[in-house]
């Protein structure tokens with residue numbers, strides 16, 4: 132084992148930092164207050180991701196054939212860490228990098244790849260993920276939005292909720308029900324968001340501007356060529372997608388960066404002297420670094436070509452613990468951070484409360500750890 | 513020992529129930545998290561409810577009971593400082609009362625606005641002054657705490673010194689903090705248990721999953737403890753009891769606030785559900801008086817003597 136980055140990896144990290152330092156506007160931190168899903172940041176991200184793409188920094192870990200640089204999972208992790216450290220200037224396009232892209236490559240038809248990959252690779256495309264419904268959250272397989280084949284089109288009726296970026300996205304990665312079989316009756320459609328019959332409503336939230344939405348589908352017509360995978364193949368495909376999604380967000384790194392900043396503020400105020408504060412800070416740092424190493428262990432599995440398995444839920448839960456501890460540290464010792472003047476710490480807090488919910492709630496992760504890692508018998512249903 | 517309510521206390525709490533009934537519902541509030549009501553505030557003042565501590569047959573426990581009850585409302589009311597601290601200073605001090613620790617101007621102050629009384633507690637004793645416009649810096653519209661909040665920019669030269677020890681005011685402050693937290697904890701728990709009993713996933717109410725039941729049950733234990741420690745601290749007037757009550761309240765808030773939002777799933781991120789009104793007040797209180805560590809040290813100092 133060697134816990135040090137290679138020289139190339141260090142240089143890669145430095146290159147990214149240098150690029151961000153020279154490219155992001157001077158008031159970036161204040162600007163990023165708008166939140167990753169806000170219209171302002173989404174608009175900004177379109178330009179910024181184009182610049183990243185031009186400089187080979189949008190998908191450095193993709194194979195060269197589809198527009199990448201052919202680097203590996205470690206570089207993908209470094210990329211994600213640096214972006215999050217800077218407050219994720221890619222906005223919603225991080226999804227393209229983490230899971231939409233890989234899923235298209237693995238499951239898309241040639242026509243779909245030819246249509247979407249270049250748009251994604253140029254840094255100009257924003258997707259949204261239409262999975263959850265009012266009555267189907269953790270129990271995703273109970274979803275009811277119907278797609279009925281009618282000649283060479285599907286007619287879609289139903290409702291999605293909590294859809295991030297829905298108000299601004301170009302295309303929805305939509306889960307629909309095509310038959311009554313719980314899991315094998317779910318089918319993916321790639322739906323342009325400007326299709327007639329789609330209505331989006333924003334939901335006012337605690338976590339920043341424009342983050343979550345309801346999306347209504349009223350007799351929306353989608354060409355059958357926009358089906359992704361076979362009818363009934365959705366469950367298999369999103370299993371692959373979600374694993375990538377869960378891994379792609381290095382929240383432990385954001386948490387650690389926020390913790391360091393909070394401590395710096397306390398030091399400046401001459402208040403990082405009492406044991407009561409220092410002990411809490413130490414505990415938070417331990418949680419962050421435990422989460423970091425747990426995540427790195429998963430990256431290693433990917434480097435080795437192994438299935439990431441239930442351990443990825445363990446790494447993710449560990450990350451949730453770290454985020455939560457740091458958010459609580461900030462509330463307790465730097466309470467001014469939740470008002471104004473510290474957009475970075477506030478952003479951390481707003482994203483921190485989401486960590487245990489989006490992309491599969493924490494309790495569901497615990498269930499996965501219990502069944503898949505500990506191999507415990509399942510709860511009777 | 514008598515842990516049941518007296519007839520007087522029952523009667524007062526009944527009055528308050530009736531008075532606050534129109535304020536029990538949550539109006540839609542899409543913009544700011546701080547929900548207040550001038551009308552409710554005026555009714556409480558008019559009824560003399562915030563002055564009960566000075567009435568011999570009612571006293572500090574009744575004041576704490578009222579603070580706890582009012583904290584359950586969706587509206588934020590400045591009751592704790594007025595009901596429990598003001599009687600030690602001067603019952604005529606203009607409300608709202610804003611308590612701050614000496615040397616802690618970096619922290620936002622609850623209810624601060626022009627006309628309020630600021631009470632500064634610390635090494636230089638206990639001092640107060642009426643706030644003027646030029647001393648208030650707005651904390652912006654996007655404050656996450658569900659209290660009205662602002663920053664105090666300076667302490668003016670002309671302040672009134674009160675003939676009471678800082679320790680005594682800190683004690684009462686802790687009682688207020690504990691009683692208010694107890695009410696917030698209870699209301700938040702209530703709203704979460706209601707939601708989980710109704711919300712179904714996997715064909716059954718979420719509340720039937722033991723993974724959630726146990727954590728909710730633990731939350732009940734913490735909430736119950738917070739209530740009784742707050743009442744005891746009000747009743748005994750003991751500094752150690754006050755530190756324990758405040759510590760337990762802040763521990764409980766830390767334990768449950770995150771969980772509750774978690775249990776609501778994405779619904780817990782919305783402004784449509786009122787949970788944040790209570791949890792984001794608890795968060796504001798958890799940073800008060802230095803947080804859990806400082807309350808624990810204060811408790812240990814009082815119980816077993818200061819560290820050598």
Ligand SMILES: Cc1cc2nc3c(=O)[nH]c(=O)nc-3n(C[C@H](O)[C@H](O)[C@H](O)COP(=O)(O)OP(=O)(O)OC[C@H]3O[C@@H](n4cnc5c(N)ncnc54)[C@H](O)[C@@H]3O)c2cc1C
Nearest residue numbers: 260262263268269293294295489492494721774775777778
């Ligand atoms: C910021 C944000 C962005 C999101 N973006 C998207 C998006 O773009 N697209 C999309 O489709 N969805 C999105 N979601 C929705 C997200 O996927 C769901 O919130 C999540 O799957 C949980 O579902 P739920 O909110 O309905 O919670 P519920 O399923 O109602 O769960 C509520 C609570 O019960 C617990 N629980 C549920 N089942 C069990 C069990 N069996 N045992 C023990 N505990 C259990 C949960 O862990 C949770 O704590 C987003 C959510 C958030 C918060």
